[in-house]
Amino acid sequence: MTSQVSSEAGEALLGEQRSAPAEAHRGTEKEVRRLDRVIIRFAGDSGDGMQLTGDRFTSETASFGNDLSTLPNFPAEIRAPAGTLPGVSSFQLHFADHDILTPGDAPNVLVAMNPAALKANIGDVPRGGEIIVNTDEFAKRAMAKVGYAQSPLEDGSLDGYRVHPVPLTTLTVEALKEFGLSRKEAERSKNMFALGLLSWMYHRPTEGTEAFLRSKFAKKPQIAEANVAAFRAGWNFGETTEDFAVSYEIAPATRAFPTGTYRNISGNLALSYGLVAASKQAALPLYLGSYPITPASDILHELSRHKNFGVRTFQAEDEIAGIGAALGAAFGGSLAVTTTSGPGVALKSETIGLAVSLELPLLIVDIQRGGPSTGLPTKTEQADLLQAMYGRNGEAPVPIVAPKTPADCFDAALEAARIALTYRTPVFLLSDGYLANGSEPWRIPEVADLPDLRTAFATGPNHTQADGTEVFWPYKRDPETLARPWAVPGTPGLEHRIGGIEKQDGTGNISYDPANHELMVRTRQAKVDGIEVPAVEVDDPDGASTLVLGWGSTYGPITAAVRRIRREGGPIAQAHLRHLNPFPKNLGEVLARYEKVVIPEMNLGQLATLVRAKYLVDARSHTQVNGMPFKAEQLAAALKEAIDA
Amino acid sequence: MPEPRTDSLLHLVPRAQAGQSMKDFKSDQEVRWCPGCGDYAVLAAVQGFMPELGLAKENIVFVSGIGCSSRFPYYMNTYGMHSIHGRAPAIATGLATSRRDLSVWVVTGDGDALSIGGNHLIHALRRNVNLKILLFNNRIYGLTKGQYSPTSEVGKITKSTPMGSLDAPFNPVSLALGAEATFVARTVDSDRKHLTEVLRQAADHDGTALVEIYQNCNIFNDGAFEALKDKDRAQEAVIRLEHGQPIRFGTGLDKGVVRDPATGDLEVVTVTPENESRILVHDAHAASPTTAFALSRLADPDTLHRTPIGVLRSVGRPVYDTLMADQLDRAVAQQGEGDLGRLLAGNDTWTVVG
Numbered sequence: 001m002t003s004q005v006s007s008e009a010g011e012a013l014l015g016e017q018r019s020a021p022a023e024a025h026r027g028t029e030k031e032v033r034r035l036d037r038v039i040i041r042f043a044g045d046s047g048d049g050m051q052l053t054g055d056r057f058t059s060e061t062a063s064f065g066n067d068l069s070t071l072p073n074f075p076a077e078i079r080a081p082a083g084t085l086p087g088v089s090s091f092q093l094h095f096a097d098h099d100i101l102t103p104g105d106a107p108n109v110l111v112a113m114n115p116a117a118l119k120a121n122i123g124d125v126p127r128g129g130e131i132i133v134n135t136d137e138f139a140k141r142a143m144a145k146v147g148y149a150q151s152p153l154e155d156g157s158l159d160g161y162r163v164h165p166v167p168l169t170t171l172t173v174e175a176l177k178e179f180g181l182s183r184k185e186a187e188r189s190k191n192m193f194a195l196g197l198l199s200w201m202y203h204r205p206t207e208g209t210e211a212f213l214r215s216k217f218a219k220k221p222q223i224a225e226a227n228v229a230a231f232r233a234g235w236n237f238g239e240t241t242e243d244f245a246v247s248y249e250i251a252p253a254t255r256a257f258p259t260g261t262y263r264n265i266s267g268n269l270a271l272s273y274g275l276v277a278a279s280k281q282a283a284l285p286l287y288l289g290s291y292p293i294t295p296a297s298d299i300l301h302e303l304s305r306h307k308n309f310g311v312r313t314f315q316a317e318d319e320i321a322g323i324g325a326a327l328g329a330a331f332g333g334s335l336a337v338t339t340t341s342g343p344g345v346a347l348k349s350e351t352i353g354l355a356v357s358l359e360l361p362l363l364i365v366d367i368q369r370g371g372p373s374t375g376l377p378t379k380t381e382q383a384d385l386l387q388a389m390y391g392r393n394g395e396a397p398v399p400i401v402a403p404k405t406p407a408d409c410f411d412a413a414l415e416a417a418r419i420a421l422t423y424r425t426p427v428f429l430l431s432d433g434y435l436a437n438g439s440e441p442w443r444i445p446e447v448a449d450l451p452d453l454r455t456a457f458a459t460g461p462n463h464t465q466a467d468g469t470e471v472f473w474p475y476k477r478d479p480e481t482l483a484r485p486w487a488v489p490g491t492p493g494l495e496h497r498i499g500g501i502e503k504q505d506g507t508g509n510i511s512y513d514p515a516n517h518e519l520m521v522r523t524r525q526a527k528v529d530g531i532e533v534p535a536v537e538v539d540d541p542d543g544a545s546t547l548v549l550g551w552g553s554t555y556g557p558i559t560a561a562v563r564r565i566r567r568e569g570g571p572i573a574q575a576h577l578r579h580l581n582p583f584p585k586n587l588g589e590v591l592a593r594y595e596k597v598v599i600p601e602m603n604l605g606q607l608a609t610l611v612r613a614k615y616l617v618d619a620r621s622h623t624q625v626n627g628m629p630f631k632a633e634q635l636a637a638a639l640k641e642a643i644d645a
Numbered sequence: 646m647p648e649p650r651t652d653s654l655l656h657l658v659p660r661a662q663a664g665q666s667m668k669d670f671k672s673d674q675e676v677r678w679c680p681g682c683g684d685y686a687v688l689a690a691v692q693g694f695m696p697e698l699g700l701a702k703e704n705i706v707f708v709s710g711i712g713c714s715s716r717f718p719y720y721m722n723t724y725g726m727h728s729i730h731g732r733a734p735a736i737a738t739g740l741a742t743s744r745r746d747l748s749v750w751v752v753t754g755d756g757d758a759l760s761i762g763g764n765h766l767i768h769a770l771r772r773n774v775n776l777k778i779l780l781f782n783n784r785i786y787g788l789t790k791g792q793y794s795p796t797s798e799v800g801k802i803t804k805s806t807p808m809g810s811l812d813a814p815f816n817p818v819s820l821a822l823g824a825e826a827t828f829v830a831r832t833v834d835s836d837r838k839h840l841t842e843v844l845r846q847a848a849d850h851d852g853t854a855l856v857e858i859y860q861n862c863n864i865f866n867d868g869a870f871e872a873l874k875d876k877d878r879a880q881e882a883v884i885r886l887e888h889g890q891p892i893r894f895g896t897g898l899d900k901g902v903v904r905d906p907a908t909g910d911l912e913v914v915t916v917t918p919e920n921e922s923r924i925l926v927h928d929a930h931a932a933s934p935t936t937a938f939a940l941s942r943l944a945d946p947d948t949l950h951r952t953p954i955g956v957l958r959s960v961g962r963p964v965y966d967t968l969m970a971d972q973l974d975r976a977v978a979q980q981g982e983g984d985l986g987r988l989l990a991g992n993d994t995w996t997v998v999g
Contacts, residue, residue, distance in 0.1 A: 317764055321765055328741075492701070
């Protein structure tokens with residue numbers, strides 16, 4: 001582990017849990033080293049509770065005030081066969097005393113709960129890294145299952161690593177013997193033992209986890225206390241055993257954070273909150289029509305808990321009904337949303353086309369995952385961009401907004417709602433599995449600072465006929481935005497019929513007139529093309545000749561890679577797109593300023609295709625489709641290669 | 646229709662301020678069905694019935710899918726949406742569950758509701774969303790020019806089945822009963838009085854009402870229901886159901902429906918003084934759908950001989966929209982009105998001061 005000593009924290013941190021680090025020192029005479037950042041990976045069987053362990057460590061770390069970024073990684077199977085490589089579930093956490101952008105490339109510390117977890121993850125740990133293994137699980141049979149002929153703990157293959165062999169299971173069972181639990185029940189707490197040990201190693205506050213356990217198992221106080229006991233036993237083990245001679249301090253990242261109140265938040269949670277906030281700011285009830293699909297279901301779960309905000313959630317019979325119900329609610333004046341992933345978008349395509357034709361506000365949230373078809377449900381990818389852009393019959397333009405970090409999902413949801421409501425159009429919100437499940441600290445916004453999204457329904461006639469009669473024309477547009485009026489049922493005098501058949505400009509009546517169709521197709525396109533979006537900003541302190549352009553969740557890895565290149569003195573410019581349709585008006589001019597443009601994407605070059613087609617720029621693609629986010633180091637090498645090419 | 650029952654969900658829909666006439670419900674759009682299409686009769690019956698309902702017409706919405714019948718909303722001077730194939734029940738579900746002050750009607754056909762949209766139909770029925778679904782069944786695909794439909798008789802010769810269709814048809818009433826429908830009725834386009842009476846009962850029903858309307862397509866399937874319409878044959882072919890009345894039909898009501906004590910199934914008998922007391926009395930409100938289902942099976946799928954028409958089932962069950970609204974109310978009662986600032990802050994925060 002690299003042990004860079006960070007500078008003294010210059011700012012004070014306030015918070016209930018601030019006393020915890022001091023407590024962490026109690027009775028400790030062991031050496032304490034200061035680090036500026038650490039990457040820990042917890043790995044075990046999918047039934048071992050690694051995600052929970054990671055979540056708890058993250059919570060402790062967030063409340064301590066470090067900057068952090070997480071990467072949960074788990075199989076699609078709920079309980080894959082125990083002890084097998086496909087069944088390994090892991091959770092990586094990067095935390096630091098300064099601002100960080102990614103969950104880290106390679107773990108400094110690996111916690112391996114069984115041979116499968118060791119085998120599946122050891123390749124990512126650089127030599128010199130620390131490995132904590134649960135020796136109890138290294139029985140012959142378990143090792144043979146994953147192809148270890150001899151114990152890797154004994155055959156020298158782990159030479160060069162700092163291995164801590166810990167009989168985690170035995171120690172846990174021993175610690176819980178007075179609880180009268182069966183061995184199997186007691187063993188289940190071994191993840192809390194490991195969490196306790198790691199919490200000691202990194203001086204994490206512990207009150208939060210103890211409170212969490214007591215609340216989680218409120219109905220089973222014995223289990224709650226057993227878990228607390230295992231957690232404390234893990235802590236005490238670290239403090240007393242000689243194998244762990246050193247513990248580490250990572251100071252709060254005070255200077256990384258502007259003044260404010262913070263919490264840790266995952267992308268799907270931030271996105272859910274963004275939707276609730278948009279509903280509040282628009283003064284419209286939120287209606288979610290959805291069908292469960294990984295990795296989007298958490299948004300359905302979360303919004304279902306907020307009925308006291310007037311949020312209606314409808315779990316439909318299929319993806320099509322999910323968006324259908326949302327569109328029906330939009331017709332009725334709700335802020336309507338459907339949430340899904342790529343396969344669901346495919347099913348919703350026809351209804352999205354109808355929404356384009358009806359020109360009603362609708363948010364389509366696509367938490368992208370590996371494709372095609374079922375693909376990799378729990379892994380990340382950015383390969384739905386062209387589906388969102390073009391995946392409909394006819395000319396059916398849909399604006400696209402993409403968040404760049406987990407916390408940014410909140411603002412992106414508000415922005416998508418702004419466009420939908422202002423322009424009366426369906427809008428794609430393209431998140432992905434990495435943002436959805438990853439988390440980072442979030443500066444909690446003041447409600448008073450949120451954008452005003454209120455929009456006006458039509459209330460009376462908007463057109464005077466030749467004979468002087470006042471009538472309502474559902475397709476008479478706002479000359480600025482080209483948006484049509486939103487006249488909701490219940491408004492007297494504005495009764496009208498809309499549908500998917502081509503409509504006459506203005507009246508909205510069925511029209512098969514060729515010239516009218518031409519006009520309507522071009523008008524719908526012009527409306528989307530004319531959407532006001534902020535200019536793309538370029539970060540180019542050194543006057544570089546190469547621009548790296550990204551979109552969506554690659555922001556973290558790209559920015560980290562750019563920092564590496566600049567640290568080594570190489571100039572590189574960076575721009576990141578939030579709006580993919582329409583592109584910011586200045587994008588063409590920005591691209592033209594650079595000799596080289598590199599576009600890293602987790603697909604086979606979809607943004608690059610759009611950019612090359614629209615701007616005639618010889619943009620190079622750097623692509624990766626392994627279901628995982630880019631690693632900053634590899635990306636930096638690729639960018640350097642592009643600069644030098 | 647008199648004032649709705651005090652406990653009816655119609656009370657949530659604003660009443661018309663002034664008297665209405667059929668003309669108020671005619672839109673300015675030219676009706677474009679083929680001359681002689683049964684849809685005209687249904688449109689006239691619905692437009693004629695609406696004033697009786699007495700609802701503010703801006704609070705009435707017709708939602709349709711795709712097909713000849715789905716053009717219906719364009720001709721109603723209410724709010725309307727002509728959507729996409731098969732999806733009207735889903736769209737209407739979103740509208741009805743978010744706007745309980747609206748009277749939401751779905752107009753669909755046998756292809757729209759039972760083929761491409763079959764899934765949405767059965768799920769709307771089981772949820773008991775407050776929708777009135779008018780299913781125009783002409784046993785053929787009209788708009789695509791004459792392919793067989795999921796209600797066509799086996800062996801139907803059409804453009805897509807020159808040697809005859811192979812698939813057994815759905816009986817929409819049986820299907821709806823199997824899908825937990827709370828209100829299921831069947832009527833015929835040409836019988837305005839019967840059609841209107843069925844609409845009346847459907848409108849008065851809280852929850853999903855499915856009304857199958859036998860509708861003649863005079864271009865691609867002319868005379869499909871002639872057995873039920875021809876004065877001479879209809880008496881033998883049609884079983885008119887009226888709640889609380891013995892189920893009798895035929896010339897001089899000489900036929901009746903009885904339950905076979907051995908199998909429990911229903912059968913048609915010639916009424917005699919000996920068996921008259923065994924004639925089944927129709928109970929549309931029976932808690933169990935089994936007798937309604939058995940009645941729906943009396944019809945011969947090929948000839949439509951012994952087709953029951955009228956309200957087969959009308960029972961009360963909690964309405965999805967109401968349950969959803971109640972949960973929202975309960976959430977507010979238990980947790981208070983949502984406070985965005987508190988939601989965003991959560992329970993686990995830290996503060997950075999400058």
